[in-house]
Amino acid sequence: MADATSRPTDPAGADVNADHAFLASLLQHPSRRALLALDAQGRVIVGNDRARGLVGGQVEADLRRALADGMAQLAEHPDREILHHHEAADCKLDCLLRAVTGPDGGILGYTVSIYSHDEAPDLAESPDRARWRYALENAQDGLWDWDAERDQVYRSGRCFTMLGYSRDAFAGSFDAWQGLIHPDDRPRMKVALHAHLTGERENYIVDYRVRDANGRWRWVLDRGRAITWDSVGKPQRVVGTHTDIHDYKQIEAQLRERELILNQAQHVAHLGNWSWDPENDRLWWSDELYWIVGLSNTQSPPKFRNQRHLFTPESYARLHAASVALLKHATPYALEVVMLRPNGERRIVQARAEAILSDDGRVQSLVGVLHDITEQRAAEENSRWRNDLLDRIAAMGRIGGFELFVDTGELHWTDENYRIHGIEPGTPLRFEDTLPSYTPESAQKLQSAFRRMIQEHVPEHSDELCFVTPDERRIWLRVTGSLEVRDGKPYRITGLTQDITEEHEAGERIEQLAHYDTLTGLPNRFLFRERALESIELAHRTEKPLALLFLDLDRFKYINDTQGHEAGDLLLQEISGRLRQCVRASDLVGRLGGDEFLVLLREIARPEDAAVVARKIIDAVGAPMELASGEAQVGCSIGIAILGENSADLEALLRAADTAMYAAKDAGRNTFQFYNASFYERVQRRVTLEQELRQALARDELHLAFQPTISMKDNAVACIEALLRWTTTAGEARFPAEFIPVAEDCGEILPIGRWVLGEACRQARQWHEAGLVFGRIAVNVSALQLRDPEFANHVIEACEREQWPTDRLVLELTESALMRESEVLRNTFAVFKAHGITLSIDDFGTGFSNLGYLHRFPLRNLKIDRSFISRMDTAPNMLELTHAVVSLGHALGLSVVAEGVETENVLQLLRQQGCDEAQGYLFTRPLAGEDMATWLAAQG
Structure with a gap:
């Protein structure tokens, strides 16, 4: 800090505006104080005589550091006053620093006033000066002044009286007022105060509830501002006001409540309202109007000129014309229009509007307002439709009415009711006179029903009754009566009578159809089940x-x-007749559905009797039959189950017979089999396998093993075959011969096949990148996969995804896969040929190959089944047979591969026959991927 008595070296260079600003700032300080004026860099420009006596030496050095911190704070908050307390052994000073800003808000310099505590206390600036200046601006409010350094709060009398307290009713501390604030509001008040004191907000303002002298909660608006800060930016003095806003809050709550009630009323009435200020183009919608239109109330309502999409064209045209007349001539309108919601729903609304005029x-x-009357119009339309329907029903004259007076028994019928009963209209009637014409059971039901209605005040009852007309026709009537009570006593019964004769007869026919097969006339599964249950119950009782x-x-x-469904229906009818002829009258024959039948043999003497009947049925069904389309002949497979310990009820008996029937089919068809528990276990095993197989991929239970194929010429690894293996999470191994047929039957072979193909290509690429030498990778393909039109694309995509060249992929097919030539198969093989994919016939010799197919399809390899190779040196003629296969393969231009080579002797015999490649345990068993890599590396 320069000498406090120094002057600017170039007065002419001083800014005139700055001088005026400095003078204005100096006038804010008491003239008996020490005063300094600093430039924007903090250098002393001028000081008064008091400054000479107080500032100098070590005091000047200490003040320079403190004022530097204050000026840094004023750079961000130029409107603050920075108060610094300087204490030393020989003096105690209060320094007040202010910024002087120019018209553009930039800092031109600073003023400093210094007060020494050793001098007369009247030289200190009175704290009331700022306090009362602030109070004058809020004369109706309570004033508070918080000295944060001493934690003392001055409060004006209004702070107490607005709450009903006497002046100075509690201590002048910050916590004393905090104790009056509602507990729910205190956190919000503290957050607002903290935000201001830390500089996040320019002012402190918050409303909260305070407990008044009567113990009630009263709303207060609390506002304030920090006016003095220390040199490190900590507030030292905060001044503010308390404003009583309790009445305003009550009015606000009442308005909110009324607005809520109004909104609810509009919602109940489906009534939305709007207003528009044409001059400012401000449009307002109520919440219910948003709902009616189908828009969210979080968005602004569309302008009038943009509302065409909210209505049908015809409705919008009428509404637009009415709106123009309203705007120009103040002509109110009331229209019914159709609105279109954004989801396409149509709403019918009544639109009303009027203008508010100026003076x-x-x-x-x-x-x-817009009144949604969609439901009202729908109800009206429905009501009109119902009335028209009732009129048409009455005109058709199919329902009659009646009234029966309780006290007199007098009975009145409508003309149609007379016609329904076959009695001349107008004939005098009493209730008792009509009863003899009902069947006895119906007369009793009618009397009992009316008696209960009258005695127990049953309001309504309906029943179906049988009536015999004078011309002795039996008709069925549905009679519905309602009780009318007057003065607490039954007065009359009114009701309707409907002729339901046709309906009742149709019900009987439906009952017949529900229990008998319409094609064969045999009991259907429902009636068969009902009678079988009765027979089983009887069998348990009689032990027969x-x-x-x-x-x-x-x-x-x-x-x-081949002959059409009509021929099939005739065949089923013929077989039904033959089945009836094969059993006794006491036995039960039923059609289960399709081409399945059930025969229940009651009270057989021994199980062998069931076999006798089964042979009789097989002979009868197998006999040729003449149909309109020609002769037809079928057979049947029969499963037999005996009621006993293993099949004690109908469900168990059906399961056992069904299982035995499948055993008969496995035994060659056109035969019968008794239920066998072991076969049932095989069926269950297959079901379990299928269920587990569907989860095998997801559970990561499948893995691959690999077995190489060796070239006969140079002993190189010509190919590596990927073999599917399955080990359950429980550690149980499943054999391919067992689970692969199941996978093909249930269709799981498709996703599993895609997984095998991708995994094999990925493993082959890893071996290749590791520098291991081998020819191709081979994957087995199911016939089911070949029928998939997308299979070829899946193969190409898998190779591209795993970055494996297609000309190094071999797909091994079974002979049966080629038996079904189709357009799909030809297209698939064309794709394979175009991409250089090798096709190989696997297990050759075990199927029924067509040499024409072998020649027609783009095959490259032929693999001789291991059942031939393993017996080359032991079985007679096997050597000649394998030689013939090798020669056949070469004649077809195919490379021949031998599977199952296990001995050196067999390998030499194959070499002599000219076999191209060999595979088997002689070289290695199937290995895991890592073990296969080790084996390949050992081959050099």
């Missing part, structure tokens, strides 16, 4: 044997496909 007659604003035969026709689908 000079100009249209000042428009207000209106009972047998169930489950029949499934063989070759029935062939008849349907």
